[in-house]
Amino acid sequence: MSRVRFETTIAGSLPKPAWLAEPEKLWPQWRIAGDALREAQSDAIRVALFEQERAGIDVVTDGEQSRRHFVHGFAGALEGVDVAKIGRRGIRGDRYEADCPTIVGPVHRRRAVHADEIRFARAATGRHLKVTLPGPMTIVDTLVDEYYGSREKAAFAFAHALRYEIEELVALGVDAVQIDEPAFNVYFDDVEAWGIAALDACIEGAGCETAVHVCYGYGVPANVAWKRSLGEQWDQYAFLFPLLAQSAVDGVSFEFAGSRVPERVLGLLGEKTAILGVIDVATSDVETAQDVCATIAVARRHLPDDRIACSTNCGLAPMPREIAYAKLRALGAGAAAARADV
Numbered sequence: 001m002s003r004v005r006f007e008t009t010i011a012g013s014l015p016k017p018a019w020l021a022e023p024e025k026l027w028p029q030w031r032i033a034g035d036a037l038r039e040a041q042s043d044a045i046r047v048a049l050f051e052q053e054r055a056g057i058d059v060v061t062d063g064e065q066s067r068r069h070f071v072h073g074f075a076g077a078l079e080g081v082d083v084a085k086i087g088r089r090g091i092r093g094d095r096y097e098a099d100c101p102t103i104v105g106p107v108h109r110r111r112a113v114h115a116d117e118i119r120f121a122r123a124a125t126g127r128h129l130k131v132t133l134p135g136p137m138t139i140v141d142t143l144v145d146e147y148y149g150s151r152e153k154a155a156f157a158f159a160h161a162l163r164y165e166i167e168e169l170v171a172l173g174v175d176a177v178q179i180d181e182p183a184f185n186v187y188f189d190d191v192e193a194w195g196i197a198a199l200d201a202c203i204e205g206a207g208c209e210t211a212v213h214v215c216y217g218y219g220v221p222a223n224v225a226w227k228r229s230l231g232e233q234w235d236q237y238a239f240l241f242p243l244l245a246q247s248a249v250d251g252v253s254f255e256f257a258g259s260r261v262p263e264r265v266l267g268l269l270g271e272k273t274a275i276l277g278v279i280d281v282a283t284s285d286v287e288t289a290q291d292v293c294a295t296i297a298v299a300r301r302h303l304p305d306d307r308i309a310c311s312t313n314c315g316l317a318p319m320p321r322e323i324a325y326a327k328l329r330a331l332g333a334g335a336a337a338a339r340a341d342v
């Protein structure tokens with residue numbers, strides 16, 4: 001349940017400054033290395049927090065400024081995953097090909113992966129802080145497996161590692177955790193068979209607010225083409241939401257703005273908080289506060305106000321910085337306008 005009506009957050013990532021990493025890339029190279037890199041990442045977290053606070057975002061993230069890629073940042077730090085052994089494979093149901101690290105042995109989390117940047121972010125903001133982590137199914141779908149021979153077995157190994165990562169980050173003062181599972185929108189049979197159970201295994205006893213993010217991906221060309229192929233009405237959520245309603249998560253973060261997601265799916269989330277995507281990440285056109293307010297109004301036709309929170313459709317990482325920041329401000333202003341409208 002939201003603390004304020006139409007509580008705002010972001011899906012997770014923000015663009016990295018050009019002095020830190022190659023701009024407008026999903027998987028950029030760092031510009032610098034060593035201690036200078038760590039200092040620059042911390043400075044980039046400061047900028048990410050500042051822009052979210054300035055925009056009036058209630059639950060902020062570190063903008064994922066210390067990770068090159070949202071999956072490999074976590075999975076690549078685990079024992080059993082060899083980041084130097086790269087295999088090219090089709091991911092997300094062969095929607096696109098990617099260079100993926102390889103699972104070469106039993107997965108084991110030897111140390112906290114994201115503790116340093118979360119400790120820094122915690123000290124740098126007084127707002128509620130959310131950490132985003134890739135979900136087990138999405139991790140498995142973004143690696144080459146040479147060890148487990150079963151997506152399910154591998155997924156539960158990563159769920160175990162995530163469970164302990166979350167415990168450590170909550171102890172550092174994280175208020176909310178979001179598990180990113182874009183793969184849920186592709187492998188429906190697996191979601192039903194073991195995906196929800198693996199998700200729940202990550203967050204069991206988490207001691208903080210929990211959410212799952214299921215989207216139609218970043219606004220990159222392969223995704224835009226895929227979306228065009230999905231027809232006039234996107235029915236994926238109609239299948240998924242009743243399953244997610246049975247999970248242990250508190251909220252479900254999903255794409256809605258500028259999409260062909262039919263509004264009837266908003267009624268399929270059971271008692272979960274709907275973390276509504278009110279900002280389209282597939283266009284550089286910046287929404288107005290009125291646009292955001294109008295999207296919230298659609299959700300209000302199906303859900304009570306205290307079960308509506310607002311977010312971006314997906315991460316903003318590949319966008320030009322100034323457009324991403326302007327979209328943050330539209331998100332904050334639109335939610336404020338909706339609150340004023342009783």
Ligand code: ZN
Nearest residue numbers: 215217314315
């Ligand atoms: Zn997403």
